[in-house]
Amino acid sequence: MPAAPATDSLKSTYPNPRYAWYVVSILTLAYLVSFLDRQILALLVEPIRRDLDISDTQVSLLGNLAFGIFYTVLGLPIGRAADRFSRRAIITAGISIWCLMTAACGLARNFLQLFLARVGVGVGEATLNPAALSMISDLFPRATRGRALTFYNMGVSLGVGVALIFGGQVIAWVAGAPPLTIPGIGELYAWPTVFLLVGLPGLLVALLMLTVREPRRHDRLQVQQADGRVTEDLTISETVKYLRQRWRT
Secondary structure (H helix, E strand, O other): OOHHHHHHHHHHOOOOHHHHHHHHHHHHHHHHHHHHHHHHHHHHHHHHHHHHOOOHHHHHHHHHHHHHHHHHHOHHHHHHHHHHOOHHHHHHHHHHHHHHHHHHHOOOOOHHHHHHHHHHHHHHHOOHHHHHHHHHHHHOOHHHHHHHHHHHHHHHHHHHHHHHHHHHHHHHHHHOOOOEEEOOOEEEOHHHHHHHHHHHHHHHHHHHHOOOOOOOOOOOOOEEOOOOOEEOOOOHHHHHHHHHHOOOO
16 A cells, blocks of 8 residues: 555656647657658659669669668767757757758759758658657656557558558659649659658648647666766767676676
8 A cells, every 4th residue: 555655656747648649649640751751762763763864873872871871870869869858849850850851852953962852851850769769758657658659650650551652642643733833943843743742741740749848757767977976867988888788688
């Protein structure tokens, strides 16, 4: 019986479950949109190759180097930022960046411009997982956290499916529509228009993130320094050292 008050006190530090699931739903939607934006390039390879006159090697660079390398490498520093700063702000900025850069892919007129736009997509999407996973862990107690994380990770499968189905529908619709005319830019034909139609609506998800409050942080790792101080803010080198010391476990 004495443990009950402590348990109730612990639960009270987490937000209302309905609100927590609302936030997870937005994060899952963002995850879905991120996969749509990253996968749409694969459906447009042939017209892009033809219009920009790029090689198979350059097409590979657009997917692997431009997006993949930056998306992977930036994970650790962004994860550190998520431990120190507002995760809501990080995710909102990231969504805005990758959606605008997806739209910018449609404005590219050569390989370099498209490459840089894809780098921007990778940089923006690199913000989502570190900040979202950290936020979810602070929205749910351990007893229900697994369900929330599973729901969030559904965004991967849903995103791939939506990219193929919705992306294909957009491509088919654009193919039968007249060219899109943008003042100062001119006429945009099929594949540039697809990037705009896929990228810009994602900004609505960034607006939804503005309705989310930054949750209180829980379960912070504490490390005792050599001088006896106990800190929660680890540097990257301290993190690597901590993992190296405990890699066997």
